Amino acid sequence: MRWKFVIPVGLIIVAVVAGTFFFLDSILKHALISSGEGVFGAKVEVASVKTRMRDLSISISGLTIADKSDVWKNLFAFERVQFSMKPLPLLSKKLIINEMSVTGISWGTRRDVSGALPPKKIAALEKNAAKENKNSISYKLFNAIKEKGSKEVSGLPSVAAITSAQGMLKNFSPEKLISAADLSSIKEMDTLQKGVQDKYAQYQTSIGAINVDQKSAALRAAIDDVSKIKVNSVEDIAAAKAKLAQLKQVKEDTEKTVSDIATMKTRLTADFGDQKDMIVKINALKDSDWRSVSSKLKLPSLSVGNVSQSLFGPLWVNRVQSAMYYMHLVQKYMPPRKKDDTKIVRKRQRGTDVSFPTAYNPPDFLIAMMAMNGTTGGTGKQGEPLAFTGTVTDITSDPVLLGRPLVAKLHGTQAGKKLALEALFNHCIAVPQDTITVNYAGMNPADLGIPSSEYLPPFESGTAEVNARFMLQNDTIDCTMDLTISQFSLVRSSTAVDELHATLAKLWDGIPKIQVTAKTSGTMDNLSMSVSSNIDKLLSDRLQKLFGDKMAEAQSRVRAEIDKLTEQKKQELLGQFSAKRDELLGQLTGKQNGLQAQVDAAKSQASSRENEMKDRVNQEKNKAAEDLKKQAGDAVKNLFKM
Amino acid sequence: MTTLHSKISPNQIAGGCMLGMMIGILPAKNLLTAGMVLVILLLNVNIGSAALMATLFSVIGYFADPLADRIGYFLLVTSTGLTPVWAHLYNLPLIAFTRFNNTVVLGSFCIALILCVPVFLGMRWFIVYYRANLASKVEQWKIMKVFKLSSSLNLYDKYNQ
Numbered sequence A: 001m002r003w004k005f006v007i008p009v010g011l012i013i014v015a016v017v018a019g020t021f022f023f024l025d026s027i028l029k030h031a032l033i034s035s036g037e038g039v040f041g042a043k044v045e046v047a048s049v050k051t052r053m054r055d056l057s058i059s060i061s062g063l064t065i066a067d068k069s070d071v072w073k074n075l076f077a078f079e080r081v082q083f084s085m086k087p088l089p090l091l092s093k094k095l096i097i098n099e100m101s102v103t104g105i106s107w108g109t110r111r112d113v114s115g116a117l118p119p120k121k122i123a124a125l126e127k128n129a130a131k132e133n134k135n136s137i138s139y140k141l142f143n144a145i146k147e148k149g150s151k152e153v154s155g156l157p158s159v160a161a162i163t164s165a166q167g168m169l170k171n172f173s174p175e176k177l178i179s180a181a182d183l184s185s186i187k188e189m190d191t192l193q194k195g196v197q198d199k200y201a202q203y204q205t206s207i208g209a210i211n212v213d214q215k216s217a218a219l220r221a222a223i224d225d226v227s228k229i230k231v232n233s234v235e236d237i238a239a240a241k242a243k244l245a246q247l248k249q250v251k252e253d254t255e256k257t258v259s260d261i262a263t264m265k266t267r268l269t270a271d272f273g274d275q276k277d278m279i280v281k282i283n284a285l286k287d288s289d290w291r292s293v294s295s296k297l298k299l300p301s302l303s304v305g306n307v308s309q310s311l312f313g314p315l316w317v318n319r320v321q322s323a324m325y326y327m328h329l330v331q332k333y334m335p336p337r338k339k340d341d342t343k344i345v346r347k348r349q350r351g352t353d354v355s356f357p358t359a360y361n362p363p364d365f366l367i368a369m370m371a372m373n374g375t376t377g378g379t380g381k382q383g384e385p386l387a388f389t390g391t392v393t394d395i396t397s398d399p400v401l402l403g404r405p406l407v408a409k410l411h412g413t414q415a416g417k418k419l420a421l422e423a424l425f426n427h428c429i430a431v432p433q434d435t436i437t438v439n440y441a442g443m444n445p446a447d448l449g450i451p452s453s454e455y456l457p458p459f460e461s462g463t464a465e466v467n468a469r470f471m472l473q474n475d476t477i478d479c480t481m482d483l484t485i486s487q488f489s490l491v492r493s494s495t496a497v498d499e500l501h502a503t504l505a506k507l508w509d510g511i512p513k514i515q516v517t518a519k520t521s522g523t524m525d526n527l528s529m530s531v532s533s534n535i536d537k538l539l540s541d542r543l544q545k546l547f548g549d550k551m552a553e554a555q556s557r558v559r560a561e562i563d564k565l566t567e568q569k570k571q572e573l574l575g576q577f578s579a580k581r582d583e584l585l586g587q588l589t590g591k592q593n594g595l596q597a598q599v600d601a602a603k604s605q606a607s608s609r610e611n612e613m614k615d616r617v618n619q620e621k622n623k624a625a626e627d628l629k630k631q632a633g634d635a636v637k638n639l640f641k642m
Numbered sequence B: 001m002t003t004l005h006s007k008i009s010p011n012q013i014a015g016g017c018m019l020g021m022m023i024g025i026l027p028a029k030n031l032l033t034a035g036m037v038l039v040i041l042l043l044n045v046n047i048g049s050a051a052l053m054a055t056l057f058s059v060i061g062y063f064a065d066p067l068a069d070r071i072g073y074f075l076l077v078t079s080t081g082l083t084p085v086w087a088h089l090y091n092l093p094l095i096a097f098t099r100f101n102n103t104v105v106l107g108s109f110c111i112a113l114i115l116c117v118p119v120f121l122g123m124r125w126f127i128v129y130y131r132a133n134l135a136s137k138v139e140q141w142k143i144m145k146v147f148k149l150s151s152s153l154n155l156y157d158k159y160n161q
Helices: A003-040 A087-091 A119-130 A137-152 A159-170 A184-209 A212-227 A234-272 A275-297 A304-333 A499-505 A536-641 B010-025 B031-042 B047-078 B080-090 B103-139 B142-149 B152-160
Strands: A044-052 A057-067 A070-085 A095-105 A344-347 A352-355 A365-375 A387-396 A406-414 A417-426 A433-443 A459-473 A476-490 A513-523 A526-533
Touching: A003 A044, A003 A057, A003 A119, A003 B031, A070 A087, A087 A095, A137 A304, A137 A526, A184 A234, A184 A275, A184 A536, A212 A234, A212 A536, A234 A536, A275 A536, A304 A433, A304 A459, A304 A476, A304 A513, A304 A526, A352 B047, A352 B103, B010 B031, B010 B047, B010 B103, B031 B047, B047 B080, B047 B103, B103 B142
Parallel strands: A095 A365
Antiparallel strands: A044 A057, A057 A070, A070 A095, A344 A352, A365 A387, A387 A406, A406 A417, A417 A433, A433 A459, A459 A476, A476 A513, A513 A526
């Protein structure tokens, strides 16, 4: 034992403890800022931290958390947070707070300095975030909503784009813009024309190869031979039969040629197709040209159905994302588990922490009750603020061990305004369920955070009511929002840039109430999102009237020019197509008919000769029979004479 | 090198090496490491060799982390028979600050415990062997002569008395 070291070591330990005691406030403040910035990804500021060892209490003043999505606003601000910890559980590294008071809560208040973290710190946080468990349901859903929102909530075309398009359309000359050389339909029609010519030449060669004259001459010669046959006696029949057999063979050969011509006709008809098919092809090419030229014009499109989705969709996506973010945080720090689990395993940056919950010991972290009060107002907010009070119970690292869900309730009523928020994070049951319901009536529409748009100027006054419900159960979300804005007026720009802006300013005239219904539901693989409002049709009609007619006019002028440039080529192609096709068909039909007539004549000649031969044979047969009869009679007579 | 050529007993040096190895291999910022430092300061072991081994094994410990994690995971999570022991320890005052419930900490502690005896015995044998067979040869090295002339060795001897 190194006894001479005992006193110095003891002194060092005392110095460390004393130093920690004296600088505990600063250490805690630093730890609070560091962990807060890690969780919220934006600046966290703390005015002061005061600890009192007598009752192990901590008082935090001036706590502000910046909003990482809008660094010039606070996500939350707290005037004072006060609580005292139970001493004995602290020795077992358990933080148990029976009662916490949070006063002067506000949100969305303006900041004088940016709340953005230095890039180095953001990079470190992103590095840590990359190690986060990306398989958690809430994390996946958070990203699925983000993706769905960016995919489905498309913005309306900018007014500047429409104005410039209109200016362009005013002096727009389709003749200057479109040249025949640039049109793909004309090039394609040239190709089609060449194709027709190639096919024509190919068929001409094939038709030429059919030697109709030779076939015809052979058949005629065979017919002549047969016609010269004279059947005077039975002996002549054998020679006639040979001639007839030859005629039959030539006839069959000619019939085969006729059949080949018929096949060629069918193939030709199929190859060339119908004229109306050709017209469809040409029209498709012209449509393609029209689309191509229209895209060069950069004409903004204005879909009738997407007006409210474009105006209020971002607000809704933002709210659902916020709700999912808080649910994700709660699931991260209050993870659900099975009741009979004897271990809770949490992956850390280095290794894995395993905690061992036991029924007779408290959880690692617990705030049994948190009383709070605050205001909806604050720096940078308009309208009369509404004061509220509320409680949050059972914030714990192990809700299953505690056996109670986290319940938050906020309530405030004041001169026509009402705020009621209830949240239930139930991770004690087999299928965890998180629900947040909000009812906020009498709020200023300007505080809704609707993204500014040229189509919807900022709200000057009015009354808004929001009823929203966000629910996450296992991997299924069900979120709905009803928003009503009534008696509203909008900020009018004193100097409208142009006629369009002036007209847009009047777009909302005569609309007494805006009612928006938004819904997002489903699982992360099958998420559906819809935003509809009572002003959809009205605004669409008005916007269509403003822009749609001019767009349609410009587009029809483009179409007319394309029609004009392509018409001559189209007629030429169609004319050539029909002429060539008909000519080939005519040639084939002529040859087919000529040969068929000769085949028919051959058939008739052969048939008549055959009949003639049959008659001759019959005559000879009858004559022989008569002779036989006569000889037999004579013989019988001679017999009786004897 | 100075320690090897000093009159400090092989047991003191080997003890220092053993405790230094434990500090090095264990992850920092926990009560176990702090306790080890305290033990080194209070026990009559060589602090220099402890510091050297702590530095050396902190590098080795970093690479041994995956193995430590697996050992710790086996003991804390897979071995259900040990769960009541861990659950009891987990709720005892101050024990939670040792972070024994972290797989890397517990695994590293086990590795350190396993290495304790071989490191101690190995270091003691090496020092005895070195002093008997190699020390006189090394003394002849020019660098050692230069080093001996400087006042650092005298200071070190004085400090270690």
